[in-house]
Amino acid sequence: MLHKTGTLLTAALLGLTATIGGAGPAAAAPSTSADAPTFSLSRLVLEPTERGYRGSLRVTITNNSDSTQGFYFRIREAVAGSFSGGVESRCESDGVEEGRLVRTCALPNGNDLAPGESRRATVEFQVLTTPRSYPMIAAGGLVTAYSYETGSLGTVPFSAQFRSLDGKLTRPQTYVQDTQADASVELAGPVTDGPENTRRVPLRVRYGGDAPQLGHSLTATQLPAGSMILFTDPHDGPVYGPQAFVPGGLLMQGEERDVALFISRPTDPADESATITVELATHYWMGTISDVDPSDNTVTFNLALPTS
Incomplete structure (x- = not known):
């Protein structure tokens, strides 16, 4: 004690x-x-x-x-x-x-x-x-x-x-430490079928600077009814909500990390074509810190599979 x-x-x-x-x-x-x-x-x-x-x-x-x-x-x-x-x-x-x-x-x-x-x-x-x-x-x-x-x-x-x-x-x-984050996220490939009636969304996260960090989150907005993030790859436990933290611990300056979000399919199959936005944020002590370039902190996609 x-x-x-x-x-x-x-x-x-x-x-x-x-x-x-x-x-x-x-x-x-x-x-x-x-x-x-x-x-x-x-x-x-x-x-x-x-x-x-x-x-x-x-x-x-x-x-x-x-x-x-x-x-x-x-x-x-x-x-x-x-x-x-x-x-x-x-x-x-x-x-x-x-x-x-x-x-x-x-x-x-x-x-x-x-x-x-x-x-x-x-x-x-x-x-x-x-x-x-x-x-x-x-x-x-x-x-x-x-x-x-x-x-x-x-x-x-x-x-x-x-x-x-x-x-x-x-x-x-x-030593002069960065005060603003330099994080970015991009799609790392096409959306594909996942287990447990999900779609797998591959992402690539990068951290360019050395601003203080305690974690990075990926938050999905405009999710259609019935859709949520269930888990990630690498696996870091269940999510069951709109926000997941980037698995694998803190990011080294200049490090890129491939992750995947597994999002449950919408209740109405027609909603698979609805646009979803995922935003990357850098967290430090009870909040987030500003990013030098917010324009590369978001990606958009939908859950529809490409037609063959």
Whole structure:
């Protein structure tokens, strides 16, 4: 269980592991006395991979007091939409600040620390931007640690350091993330018969930029009576409605992904020739973000099969 300012929260275990090329502690919160609990951070070094950059931030809390205390910490990411979880990340959503996601995190193996005990938590990140030939840096990350008994231990800022493709970290350029999505959708072939009295609608989705994202939706409008999206391919569970999320997780900058919507046939066969519109939207924290070119965010089609 994870407590936050008197409210009971449930700690969530997030997926995805990552490697880290970081070094020792980069910063520590100042303590007011020798017997006060303290915490420190490692550097967050993001290593180039086949899918953007990945890295981990380690938060170490030490109980210097003479009594057992419970601890947790609150973290704001340095790069918007970059939290990726990890096997040790017992974190849950806690809002957004300045466009960056915030998580409240428990310690692994329990939050209570005995006098003199230290414990380290690891939070993992992935930035789905094209790796560069030069190093970069993004500031704005914050970690605040708390004791259930005494309150805040202080706040320490941190930056995300992007290692270049040739292994350099020195003389970094500032990482500038897109603020608008650059998504597009197109028909990837003809409409065909599908299982369970459906029509299969093949689509190709592309994400051209690196604006923060938590998912992409495909919403069908002007559906004739009796028609709805039943499921997708790749399969991501039942839909039974007008909106499905693009399966397969988040999209890397420049990635194209082929998906298919399986739409139930209309009650009246004559309605198969009615025009249906599907719109692609990029989602980020309780809403959608604007696109640089909305004209390529929609496709139109009907459910009639081509005549032979």
